[in-house]
Amino acid sequence: MVQISEVKDPKAKDSSRTAAHTHIRGLGLDEHGIAKKVEGGFIGQTSAREGCGVVVDLIKSKRMSGKAILLAGPPGTGKTALALAIAQELGPKVPFCPIVGSELYSAEVKKTSALMENFRKAIGLRIKETKEVYEGEVIELTPEEAENPLGGYGKTISHVIVGLKTAKGTKNLRLDPSIYESIQKERVTVGDVIYIEANTGAVKRVGRSDAYATEFDLEAEEYVPLPKGEVHKKKEIVQDVTLHDLDVANARPQGGQDVLSMMGQLLKPKKTEITDKLRLEVNRVVSKYIDQGVAELIPGVLFIDEVNMLDIELFTYLNKALESSIAPIVVLASNRGLTTVKGSDDDVKAPHGCPPDLIDRLLIVKTLSYNKEEVQAIISKRATLESLSISAEALDKLAEHAVKNSLRYALQLLTPCGILSQNASRTEIGVQDVEECEFLFLDARSSIAVLEQSKGYL
Ligand SMILES: Nc1ncnc2c1ncn2[C@@H]1O[C@H](COP(=O)(O)OP(=O)(O)O)[C@@H](O)[C@H]1O
Ligand SMILES: [Mg+2]
Secondary structure, three states, rough: OOOOOOOOOOOOOOOHHHHOOOOOOOOOOOOOOOOOOEOOOOOOHHHHHHHHHHHHHHHHHOOOOOHHHHHEEEEEOOOOHHHHHHHHHOOOOOOOOEEEEEHHOOOOOHHHHHHHHHHHOOOOEEEEEEEEEEEEEEEEEEEEEEEEEOOOOOOOEEEEEEEEEOOOOOEEEEOOHHHHHHHHHOOOOEEEEEEEEEOOOOEEEEEEEEHHHHOOOOOOOOOEOOOOOOEEEEEEEEEEHHHHHHHHHHOOOOOOHHHHHHHHHHOOOOOOOOOHHHHHHHHHHHHHHHOOOOOOEEEOEEEOOHHHHEHHHHHHHHHHHHOOOOHHHHHEEEEEOOOEOEEOOOOOEEEEOOOOHOOEEEEEOOOOOHHHHHHHHHHHHHHHHOOOOOOOOHHHHHHHHHHOOOOHHHHHHHHHHHHHHOOOOOEEEEEHHHHHHHHHHHOOHHHHHHHHOOOOOO
């Protein structure tokens, strides 16, 4: 039987791929859909942002089904950033699943199955459940020790006393040692706001009580108010998962708790094959939950970069998947003009390497190269975010690189420049740091020049 409530918190996924875009916070449009020059973390690229804004409106008014978006433009012009911004505009916790066309090919998984998996990673499900919980700010956390019942000289934890405080009062709970483990896993300390599910004993840390907000904290911390109401109460718990999380949770072999089967799990690689049958079964349960009003479907954004890497078989599959009743918003990106469609018999060239029946479904948004001013603003924005200060001349020099080579290259130089300036105990990145980077690293153009001179060797 497919289960839904048992899904563990999905781990933070794939943050590495969006790390370069942490300054992007949306498309930065005003109420008329007009892009301000600098807004939402974006600088310039105004018509592409406005185009994407229209797409967001179409999605919100549910008129995008069966269609997809293609972002076309040279490398480093913000295509990935725009796709991320579309997902952000659709609302908080909307899944964003970025992939590269070539990722779909592997020896283990069929390519269409890999595409389906990513489709399901981009479809969210918000599950609302009312659960009996104990919630409050932790005012006491004391493990109680006892003689080890199994003998030996050590002691074990027999209980843990947790004191919880709300605006209405306090309660002391005497809990099982297994709950103490989950308390430690969540790194709960006195002063945190937590809730404990009464049935399962699952512990969830909500945040730090805002009574402590004045204290100096190094890490980014979320402060939450003292919970209202009683400690023991019914609470609506919202869980965001993707269809893929549910597939995985249900594909895992449900081994027993005995030692042998645990050993078995360690030795054998975990088999997590997700079959079409399992997906259908998950869908069936999901639609039941949706009918009952327990869950809500949240279609997210599937971003496929380098779309020309898809072949004709994947394109056919994509066309079909776009028409299914639960599909995410598909955003494609390409920096190619006319190229051959992979896997087509006749070597016909097609725009962006997409077959004509897909092109028909696309809204194409064009991104343009940046001028030096825009590039300067983008670099300085990234520098602030990475807490690097940079002198005006150094910024100018990096911007020249961005115009000559690529924006991404210039942005990548920022971090090494920061390290060099730090090593030389300078407080800001100077021209000499950029020059040293130029000396240490080759950019694409100079490496081509070297290759040409030395007949093939660097
Ligand atoms: N208009 C812009 N404003 C702010 N940052 C931008 C802009 N365009 C691109 N960037 C940043 O520049 C880098 C490269 O852009 P990216 O979206 O990866 O380009 P593409 O996907 O077109 O190759 C990223 O760090 C991105 O966040
Ligand atoms: Mg990109």
